[in-house]
Amino acid sequence: MADNKKLVSEITSMDEDFTQWYTDVCIKADLVSYSNIKGCMVIKPAGYAIWELIQKHLDARFKETGVQNAYLPLFIPESLLQKEKDHVEGFAPEVAWVTHGGLEPLTERYCVRPTSETLFCDYYKGEIHSYKDLPQVLNQWCSVVRWEKETRPFLRSREFLWQEGHTAHATMEEAEERTQQMLNVYADFLENDMAIPVVKGRKTDKEKFAGAEATYTVEALMHDGRALQSATSHNFGDGFAKAFGIQYAGKDNQLHYVCQTSWGLTTRTIGAMIMVHGDNSGLVVPPKIAPVQVVVIPIQQKKEGVLDAAYNIAKSLSDYRVKTDDTDRTPGFKFAEQEMRGIPVRVEIGPKDLEAGKCVLVRRDTREKIECAISDVSAKVGELLDTIQKDMFERAKKHLAEHTFEAHNKEEFAEAFKETKGFVKAMWCGCRECEEKVKEEFNATSRCIPFEQEKLSDTCVMCGKPATKMVYWGRAY
Amino acid sequence: MADNKKLVSEITSMDEDFTQWYTDVCIKADLVSYSNIKGCMVIKPAGYAIWELIQKHLDARFKETGVQNAYLPLFIPESLLQKEKDHVEGFAPEVAWVTHGGLEPLTERYCVRPTSETLFCDYYKGEIHSYKDLPQVLNQWCSVVRWEKETRPFLRSREFLWQEGHTAHATMEEAEERTQQMLNVYADFLENDMAIPVVKGRKTDKEKFAGAEATYTVEALMHDGRALQSATSHNFGDGFAKAFGIQYAGKDNQLHYVCQTSWGLTTRTIGAMIMVHGDNSGLVVPPKIAPVQVVVIPIQQKKEGVLDAAYNIAKSLSDYRVKTDDTDRTPGFKFAEQEMRGIPVRVEIGPKDLEAGKCVLVRRDTREKIECAISDVSAKVGELLDTIQKDMFERAKKHLAEHTFEAHNKEEFAEAFKETKGFVKAMWCGCRECEEKVKEEFNATSRCIPFEQEKLSDTCVMCGKPATKMVYWGRAY
Numbered sequence: 001m002a003d004n005k006k007l008v009s010e011i012t013s014m015d016e017d018f019t020q021w022y023t024d025v026c027i028k029a030d031l032v033s034y035s036n037i038k039g040c041m042v043i044k045p046a047g048y049a050i051w052e053l054i055q056k057h058l059d060a061r062f063k064e065t066g067v068q069n070a071y072l073p074l075f076i077p078e079s080l081l082q083k084e085k086d087h088v089e090g091f092a093p094e095v096a097w098v099t100h101g102g103l104e105p106l107t108e109r110y111c112v113r114p115t116s117e118t119l120f121c122d123y124y125k126g127e128i129h130s131y132k133d134l135p136q137v138l139n140q141w142c143s144v145v146r147w148e149k150e151t152r153p154f155l156r157s158r159e160f161l162w163q164e165g166h167t168a169h170a171t172m173e174e175a176e177e178r179t180q181q182m183l184n185v186y187a188d189f190l191e192n193d194m195a196i197p198v199v200k201g202r203k204t205d206k207e208k209f210a211g212a213e214a215t216y217t218v219e220a221l222m223h224d225g226r227a228l229q230s231a232t233s234h235n236f237g238d239g240f241a242k243a244f245g246i247q248y249a250g251k252d253n254q255l256h257y258v259c260q261t262s263w264g265l266t267t268r269t270i271g272a273m274i275m276v277h278g279d280n281s282g283l284v285v286p287p288k289i290a291p292v293q294v295v296v297i298p299i300q301q302k303k304e305g306v307l308d309a310a311y312n313i314a315k316s317l318s319d320y321r322v323k324t325d326d327t328d329r330t331p332g333f334k335f336a337e338q339e340m341r342g343i344p345v346r347v348e349i350g351p352k353d354l355e356a357g358k359c360v361l362v363r364r365d366t367r368e369k370i371e372c373a374i375s376d377v378s379a380k381v382g383e384l385l386d387t388i389q390k391d392m393f394e395r396a397k398k399h400l401a402e403h404t405f406e407a408h409n410k411e412e413f414a415e416a417f418k419e420t421k422g423f424v425k426a427m428w429c430g431c432r433e434c435e436e437k438v439k440e441e442f443n444a445t446s447r448c449i450p451f452e453q454e455k456l457s458d459t460c461v462m463c464g465k466p467a468t469k470m471v472y473w474g475r476a477y
Numbered sequence: 478m479a480d481n482k483k484l485v486s487e488i489t490s491m492d493e494d495f496t497q498w499y500t501d502v503c504i505k506a507d508l509v510s511y512s513n514i515k516g517c518m519v520i521k522p523a524g525y526a527i528w529e530l531i532q533k534h535l536d537a538r539f540k541e542t543g544v545q546n547a548y549l550p551l552f553i554p555e556s557l558l559q560k561e562k563d564h565v566e567g568f569a570p571e572v573a574w575v576t577h578g579g580l581e582p583l584t585e586r587y588c589v590r591p592t593s594e595t596l597f598c599d600y601y602k603g604e605i606h607s608y609k610d611l612p613q614v615l616n617q618w619c620s621v622v623r624w625e626k627e628t629r630p631f632l633r634s635r636e637f638l639w640q641e642g643h644t645a646h647a648t649m650e651e652a653e654e655r656t657q658q659m660l661n662v663y664a665d666f667l668e669n670d671m672a673i674p675v676v677k678g679r680k681t682d683k684e685k686f687a688g689a690e691a692t693y694t695v696e697a698l699m700h701d702g703r704a705l706q707s708a709t710s711h712n713f714g715d716g717f718a719k720a721f722g723i724q725y726a727g728k729d730n731q732l733h734y735v736c737q738t739s740w741g742l743t744t745r746t747i748g749a750m751i752m753v754h755g756d757n758s759g760l761v762v763p764p765k766i767a768p769v770q771v772v773v774i775p776i777q778q779k780k781e782g783v784l785d786a787a788y789n790i791a792k793s794l795s796d797y798r799v800k801t802d803d804t805d806r807t808p809g810f811k812f813a814e815q816e817m818r819g820i821p822v823r824v825e826i827g828p829k830d831l832e833a834g835k836c837v838l839v840r841r842d843t844r845e846k847i848e849c850a851i852s853d854v855s856a857k858v859g860e861l862l863d864t865i866q867k868d869m870f871e872r873a874k875k876h877l878a879e880h881t882f883e884a885h886n887k888e889e890f891a892e893a894f895k896e897t898k899g900f901v902k903a904m905w906c907g908c909r910e911c912e913e914k915v916k917e918e919f920n921a922t923s924r925c926i927p928f929e930q931e932k933l934s935d936t937c938v939m940c941g942k943p944a945t946k947m948v949y950w951g952r953a954y
Contacts, residue, residue, distance in 0.1 A: 033600065033603060033604070035549070035550050035596070035599070035600065036554070036557065036599055037550045037552050037553075037554060037587070037596075040550035040551070040552065041550075042547065042548070042549050042550070042600050043547060043548040043549075044547055045545035045546065045547050045615065048545075048546050048547050048548055049545070049546070051548075052546065068522035068525075068526070069522065069525050069526070069529065070519065070520055070521055070522050070525050071519070071520040071525055071528075071620075071638060072512070072519050072520075073512050073514045073517035073518075073519070073636055074517070074589070074620055074622065074636050075514050075517065075573075075636070076514075077513070077514060080513065093579055093580055094579050095579070096552075096575045096577065096578050096579075096587075097575060097576060097577040097578075098573045098574060098575050098576075098589065099574060099575075099576045099577070100573065100574040100576070101573050101574075101624040101635075102570055102571050102572065102573075102624035103570055110514070110573075112551070112575065112589070119512070122512070122513055123510065123512065123519050126510060127510070138522065142620070143548075143551055143619070145551065147578040147579035158578075159550055159551050159552070161548060
């Protein structure tokens, strides 16, 4: 009964109120639940199962590039956080502070890690002595805490799950190579597994990570035209190494500072998936990261042979993540649930189909119905999952292309930001002042300086001075 | 050089100083590193890779029994922790308190979860309305914090990794069934994957979990004769449900309280593995959870063909977790490292072997050397890994049997505890007073009331009153 009420009540239309649509989908697809801990969410089984598949795919890609996993402490002593000046300025205002352990006050307060650069530096200082100890290429899967004021499921919460990679290298070149390598890993993962096309580029100095020399980003475009920073990769140069004293004896027998990187992707990716692929019936999950890829739904399941046929079809689909919905709810309810949860394919099998040796496959993304001989179902579902994965990416790519605009001067730039439609490409002089003006006048930010540069005009659209770069601008989550 | 120094210096002998041996192995096998955060450790890649395999095996077993993973917040508001009286008494003295978020003091302080019963209760209260919402069978993999005074790597640290399962059921019978089911999952995992034999039983009221009606435990015996509680499973009855008001409408249309369980296994299991299987050369890792199962070590690797042969052997072993050590260190050093890290099998291949079409397999556990045709190496290594896994379990079982003693009266009981030799089985009257006296007089505790009861005598070894149960007693970690 409780179930029924929940699903029958429709979700808000995304065209009417995108924000409310997003929240409705998060709740009604059973991904999260609000907890009584302000700003923190409960990730429910249906949401966590997606995160597990994200972890699996991404972790395999990491390990192929030589990454090893480790685990560092949850706490950072205040003095450690303060060692790198820019870094502490960036993070100290938004951390949670532990002041008591057991019944006693701590002599020095600890923050709950908002990110672990300082901890990895402290660790590397003890581990790295010689060039033979390099490179160090570690990653950890954990949760971090940032005391956000406004929170939304997956997009911004006081605690979130992520992976953070931290590496140390002998040279700046090697650090730069790793920084870009990991950005490419993210782009490849997002495009091929999540079916989310991205723009790769470098953050401006204003937008880069606290303490980084260079921050690279993969930016995705949501259905409502807003940008979402989907993963970042930072090159720290030797800044942290100097602050923490991490040196190694080189082949030349001299002491050198190491060069470091870090790179991360969070549960926010689930938010991106919702907002890139979802529709007015709920989630649409790309097959590669769908916890259930196929659901078999019997029609008139009390009729002789139907339920057995459903089980047999499910059995023949055991190469995929398959489920049979044999509950006593109506087929209509089951269809709605499959759609809400974004299960890529449903197989309908009723008495008439059974007689004809057939069943019906229904794609979640297009709702296309495909008749299929029961004996062909495994091969057909396999094909269909591949097709859906590909089509979802192509559709998202088309949306990205159609919502990327060019502005050659300030008028066009202003026009492009009259409503939030997408990315706006425009030339920039390179100064922070113009970036701040864009924020002020258009409530937009620089998303990245894309690796693929174009020359749209000679001058900065804001100040008219000579342009140095083309920038992707947008309104962000 | 740094490497060399580390390995050449020998570890303390376990017979001389078991505690120091344990610490030496943890450090020299590169499992952990002490961090600058007092009482917290860094789990290094070699240690974390073991934890990843533990997670993989255990999680698969969980999922077979219908467990779903989820993620609940890191923080517990003080008022929530206080809702169940026994529970708060058990945990409040040992938690870390967060008092500030960002720059502002919190209106209510939060503790960092020491365990999540209260959070799951709070969540279940919102999720459970009808009998149709039951059972709820969730688990999370996370870290928890308990502000311990004395800490040791893996065995006791202020932060540790674990899984905690939390379930809610319609009836007490179902909760009891789940509690025992999960204990059996742990026992099966420990015995078959970790090669650690365990005694299954129930904790006495004195030793049970804060808030539980019944706590079940799997107790293992370390090489030095100390007991280690390796996993526990708790039946809460409806105690938490009453404290938190978790009720459901039954088929009878009446409101009922749910019955709950929780169960957990921690990174302490790695400590158990070290102390059950390790020897004076370092770790001995059971093949099923060994991150590297086989290392191929070329001898005189500069001689023509040797390195290629080593690579080819490794290639033929790709069904296993295999590594080739082609570094320029000496074979002796490589052997010592393989032993220190507990890699189950090493394959030695030198110019003479190559000429004869042979190689030498060396078992880590027994050091037995086995000649093997290069063409047979894959089949032979497969067999050998199975044999090692089985033999390690049998040896540990023999050790357990030989170090489990019976005491029929107080004299025998006292004799058995003159030194720490192992478990002591003895009859008990059932009263807490006698348990406290055992602690006082012999510095030992009741480990469990084993499911397999025997009648050793009619009276309690401590007070002489009629005995109700046979108990395993021991000195514990």
